[in-house]
Amino acid sequence: MQAQVLLAEGVAALRAAGIEGAARDARWLMAHALDLGLDRLTLALQDPVTEAQAARFQAAIAARAHRQPVAQITGQRLFWGRLFRVTPDVLDPRPETETLIATALEQPFGRVLDLGTGSGAILATLLAECPEATGTGVDLSPAALGVAQGNAQVLGVAPRVSFLHSDWCAGVSGQFDLIVSNPPYIGAGEIADLAPETRDWEPRMALVPEGCDGTGLAAYRAIAAQAPAHLAPGGRLIVELGLGQGPAVLALFAQAGLTSGRLVDDLTGRARVALAYSP
Incomplete structure (x- = not known):
């Protein structure tokens, strides 16, 4: 045939x-x-x-x-021009997350921390784009960390990255010029409305924040409470957003003492990223 x-x-x-x-x-x-x-x-x-x-x-x-996602079937996803290994233990890197990459690359950085690194696509991409930078990726899932480590090796950035099994910043030490995260942000009431590819096949802990109060903001609260202590003066905190969450996330960042907060739209005109600075 x-x-x-x-x-x-x-x-x-x-x-x-x-x-x-x-x-x-x-x-x-x-x-x-x-x-x-x-x-x-x-x-x-x-x-x-x-x-x-x-x-x-x-x-x-x-x-x-x-309804298994194509990336899980093939075991790979193209993100920012590079192929990343994908398994059911990690989120499928999505094109809209490239908005976070573009925002992060607007200014130079030496040390980057990725909270909830998953496949490592964000961290490995940033390090590949900035050959002098070093990075740390943390995740609560040992299986996800294994995927991230493999992707870092394939992209040739492994010597410049370390991975930690940690609940957000609990195991993190030191300060960073840039902290990034694509955290779980799906509210409890939104789960049933997700596409089957996401609802039934992707890791729930990467979609719905622990202690979810229905708003999907629990992870942002944890990040706002913990990340500023690990930002160098003038450092940036950049996170991906769920639909309509931008103003609430910027308010959390402001309450945490971060300044010059702003939202960044993706190519569809939706507020996709929140950015704020350490004083």
Whole structure:
């Protein structure tokens, strides 16, 4: 069977399952099954597939039809132009999080702390973009830290990064020029409305903050209470936001003594990032 015929069957199966972007996802999964880069897939569509390749593709299509994210099926996600390993133990790095990266890179930094590092995509990207910088990533999940360490090694930044098993800043020492975080910010009442790919497949602790009071602000309260003590004078605290949380997060930062707080919009015009400075 030609790859093109098998691909068409996969697209049809995903459309029947109600998957938005079925053609796009099927192409990613076909490239994965053939062990090709997506940019080379078109050249291979006229070629016959082996039984093993067909079985791999069909298994991937079945997983996607059950709403498993493509990144978990393929085990990787492109973020800021680099490939990162993704597992069910970490959040799938999303394009909107690149707004945090762009904001962080607006000013130089020497030491960076990533709170709730997950896959390590944010921290490893910042270190890859700033070859003189060093970083620390903390997470409460040992499995996530393992993924982050692997990604740091693949990107060649491992000699400049350390990882800590810590509840926010509990195990952190020293001061940093930049502290970043994409914390859990989903409110208790929002869980049922999440897409199945997120609700059913991604780690709950990375989505919903512990001690959630329904607002999704618990993690920001912890960060605002703990992070300022680890910011060097003039250092920046930058966090990703949930929908409509910007004003409340800026208020928490101001109460913690941080200054010049502002919100940064993503490409859709939504306030995606909050930024404030240590005096």
